[in-house]
Amino acid sequence: MKEEINLAGRPYIFRFRQNTDRTIEEIAENYIYFPDRESLNDPFDSSPDLVYLTKNPEATLKLYQLVSEGITDKAVKKHFDSKYDLDKLQEFAHEKVKDFILEFGVACFSMYYMNLPLWANYANDHKGVCLQFDSDIDKDFFSVLGPVSYVEDLTKLEFSPIIEDSDMGKIFYRKAINWSYEKEVRLVKGFKGKANYNKRALRNVILGYNSDDDFRDKIVEAVNKNYEDVGVYKMEKPTKINKFTLTKIK
Template identity: 25%
Template sequence: MPPSTIFRYQEFTLRSLQSLELQTIYFGSPKNFNDPYDCASSIIIEDSSLDEKIKAAKLYLPEIGFSEKDLEKLFSLPDERLNEILSESVQNGVEYIRNNILSERGITCFSECNEDLLMWSHYGGQYSGFCMEFDTRYAPFDTVKRVRYEKDMPRATVDDLFFKERQAQVFEDLVCTKSSSWAYEKEWRALHEIAGTVIPYKPEALKSIYFGPNIAPVNIGIILSILKERNPSVVFYYGNLNKVKFRVEFMPFEPTSMS
């Protein structure tokens, strides 16, 4: 179950302003992600016997057009050769799922937190951007999935790859598993079948805007102007660097331009 709210860090760019004005979320291709393993890692296939592979193949192959004659010919092969073919099919299945994610699926990323220093540096324009807080009761934020941080790549069984009802979990494992090095992000992801898709959200889904400590006052004014009519209930916070501890502190403020 997702947290009640999630955060999206933004640089101050034309695209982020357009999304703010149009009230939309963009689902981008994972090809552009900054982690080379992100959505491109492999799946470790757990060891399985030839009998297990044959059992799975007998149930799955007819679903993709194999006739009884095709199956009879396949299973008449020597065990060693049959095992090679079925093992290759498993690896092809992994590659198909991975390539499908990279070439076709859209992903957008959020975080549980809005105060992380690295997040502001990496995704918030080096503290000169802003962070949006969304209510997960509204679409598309109500479908977000938690990212798991692991030392090893995800694992799957032969059955997981051969059966369509289990392939969805394999897909989710690939999309939502990252190296433990990224655990500080506390990430949640929303998924879409088509990369490049833009999804609108209801005005009430946007709860707050947090401005980075280094954002220019004129840029704050631009954002306030955009939201004046579209999201009158949004709460605004201005960030300051703490003088004693390594953290960003936010204080709410009432924008006079919206009064």
């Protein structure tokens, strides 16, 4: 199992978690929690303000028809059909895009566990853990896993209701270049909340070098009770740059 830790990149991905009861529960019940984009720490991450409705007349008409057909109340439908012009439709679509984006849940991973800023930022200053997954073991669960692209300029993405491969989905996999140190891989679900993965997909649990004995014992207990083949290690405080040492606990 330790050999797997040394393999970087897909199918191996790493998820940093804090030293909390929620983390213990996530491991014990083999789930990942998917919050919406409002919970992400970058205010521009997956922002609906970075999406615009295409001005293509055919696409605009298609959207108009889709909205109109979805209105069942005759009075409301009559009002909609008589009052809506392109500008109002654009405004309406923007609000719907926001609602649409908020329906999705996002879970964040990294390609490597050897990333000190991530330990500091997402594992409570090395007091938490890093979970290693093999995404190939549960391909259904990890089916919408993709790397984040880091760009110099977060230009607006075009959304068109008549183009199947529209830019809309890309909004979840794009961040500003100053986040590139995270080497993020992202998993998106069409809902928010808990989702269970195949237990075999969890391969190793790495405790941060500042984790205490109580948290360590709870992690080991959760792994022992619920998994057959998962390693637990503790990272030693690094003394050399880019040199990480792990001590086996289980």
